[in-house]
Amino acid sequence: MDTQISADNMIGTCFSWVWDIEQNTFCSDTLVPLLFEDNIGNSVRFKQLIDRLNEYQAVHFKNHIELALKQKIEIQCHLIFNIQHCKYLAKVTISTANLSKVSGHICLIKNLLAQEQEKKLLNEIFHNSSKLVIICDKNLDVIITNTQINQSLGFNDYEILGHRISKIICNNHNTFDEINLRCKQKKPWSGEIILYDKEKQERPFKAMLSTFHDKVKNEYLYIFQLTAMDFSFNQIEYLGKDNDQWSWQNKVDFFQQIDSCREQLDDSESMIVFMLNTFVAGVKNSKKSLWLISHSFYHNDFNKARYKIGLLNQNQICGIIISSKIVKNIHKDLCKIIYKLVKNELNENDNILCHVGVSIDGADAKNNTQLLGHAAQSLISTNDKCINFQGHKINYFDPRVNEINDRKAKIEQALKHSLSTKNINVAYQPIVEIKSLSVKRIEALARFKLAVPFDYTTQEVIEIAEENDWINEVDTLVAEIALKEIDPLSQLLDNQNLSLSINRSMVSTYSNRSNLEDTLSLFKKTNIDLSRITLELTESSIFANDPRVVETIHNIQKAGLTIAIDDFGSGYTSFTNLTKLPMSLIKIDKDIIFGIDKDQHRQLMVKMFTQLIHSLGGKIIAEGVETVKDFMVLQKVGVDYIQGYFFSKPKLLIDHQGTINSINGVVKKYQLTEQVEGNQVHNISSLFVPNLVHIHPDDRVEELMPQLQKSAFLVVFKKNKCIGLVTQDDVNNAISPYINTDAETSHDRLTLSKRAHQIMQTVEYTCETSFSVCDIISHFCEHPNSLMVVTGKTGMLLGVINFEQVKPLIKTYLPLNN
Incomplete structure (x- = not known):
């Protein structure tokens, strides 16, 4: 028996119905009230029901009724009903049918979208x-x-x-x-x-x-x-004209090109072979994308001798690149060609993505077949673990190359995020004036905390920033932070006039001038006296012979800033350029300073250069100073400032609380003394013999002879203390006079086996750095052939003085009577 059902939940509900043919009425106790909301009874004229169906459904329903009447069997069909603003799919069963009545039931089986929906x-x-x-x-x-x-x-x-x-x-x-x-x-x-x-x-x-x-x-x-469509009729015509622009269009010609390139390689070069798939709107290697790649290559400024592309078959691009043997340079060249290939004035609206498989000749492949096969395998296996370059996927056959370049890609991604969030730290390294042994300047240096799962160096990150043209952002962030922290730094380092050195990298020459002008604007916005700010510019950028950059540098100097040349001596120097620019400070590159105590030629070079800069009114900073021996040499040659781990490594602001005590501790440990202005020398450390060579007591005479060609005497060390000295005279007295003559015998050769401790002069005269210069001069006036060993309070050797070092001072300190 039918019951009243709500239209909200009628799935599975069945309704009995009867069509009285004689009365032409359609009856259903529950369905009719639901279908005809304005109807009071439970029946309507059959035409009214048919009108509720569209014309196709009406014909469909009538046809099934006629079939039931004809075949006298139960028939089923599907109809769609709108019930109380909801649409339902119904299964209609015609159970009995005769010329007077047709009956059955209607079951709602699925809720469909309402008409409005x-x-x-x-x-x-x-x-x-x-x-x-x-x-x-x-x-x-x-x-x-x-x-x-x-x-x-x-x-x-x-x-x-x-x-x-x-x-x-x-x-x-x-x-x-x-x-x-x-x-x-x-x-x-x-x-x-x-x-x-x-x-x-x-x-x-x-x-x-x-x-x-x-x-x-x-x-x-x-x-x-x-x-x-992928391309227009005009482009199709153009495409036909451009077919001959590929360097090859089959495998045989491709292999000939590989052989030709291999013959032209020199020892510093390598050849890579790549295969490339293009994707435009999900379509792989479409005809238009192949044409655009060809058009881009042959209308771009590629070196066609080092970059070549062609077709392996009708729709497969492959290429050759002549690069260096350095992995990062190989990847850089590959990224360069990908970037330029997808940039084209004709495909501004087409986002071309590339998958690239790469093989390196001689590294992972020994012949042409292997090169092509490995490039193809790498292309097939491109996945999420490949190197991502601006959405393009690159996969090298050699997994080690992938790892190296993936490392770089991850650093790039992490650095990009750090720059976008301005998450960069600044470390400060003190610059100590030699004359006063106090901190006069401090250099601000970028430090990075990148979210990568491996260790990295600051220099590595800086190089990546330069390659991606992000170095301006790095320099600007460092400058902004340093300018805010200069006042607390001045208090921590006990110098209210502390000078701040800020680097300005100028790698991208087209924007060098604007970068400098932006930097000057940044400085002017602060309340800091501009005379306290030093702008450090790399030597290569200053001497790039760009008159606009030179003009801007002069304007910066006129604004009151100090201009410094950073990393001087790294290969671009022209002494005539020094007179063209307002350089107040020159920073000698750390590669020149490292180990300078053992290289007399570099000592003379730095001394000469220091005298030149002083004559031009400038001052010298020595970078990378790590040992007291370096310090002593640089003090002697007249350098003005020292920067390096000898006094302090770069530290964050909060870590500089103990820096002054630490520097004073170094001064005390090595008994360093301040210099006094004037022609007289008031510090005996400046009289040390340069280029001392240390030897072991058990070193053989034969081993000592070549070393005496570099130094007038050798210092014999034992447990960090000097126990003796060896001169050429000591060696001559120890060996047979027949050595290296026709009369030499095996007995004579044995004299070369004597040990250093057997022939050395024992230390006769020693003093500490507190010994006055006058006392030293007096000593050598009485003992001109002696050697004075200078030690610290703990007995550690600091240097050696001989008569030749003191001789120029004798007239100054002890004038003789006529």
């Missing part, structure tokens, strides 16, 4: 379709279009609606005439058309034309469904 969804689908849909009336005036009209052609609705579609159709090939004829014939049409976009540029489309008959108005509507 359906309209809304269809409208959404229409407007957001990936195809461009244009609907025209009988006059071919545009009456409706979807959102693709704006995305594909740039038009807004109001700019196209109501206009003839001929306004945007290019009729070069009589296309519109053909479409117009088909519309008059009420026939469908498909083909290729070119539409004008808002900028009057031609855009190719694949088109389908269909007709729709509006029975209510008895009018025909014309529906255009358009799909953007």
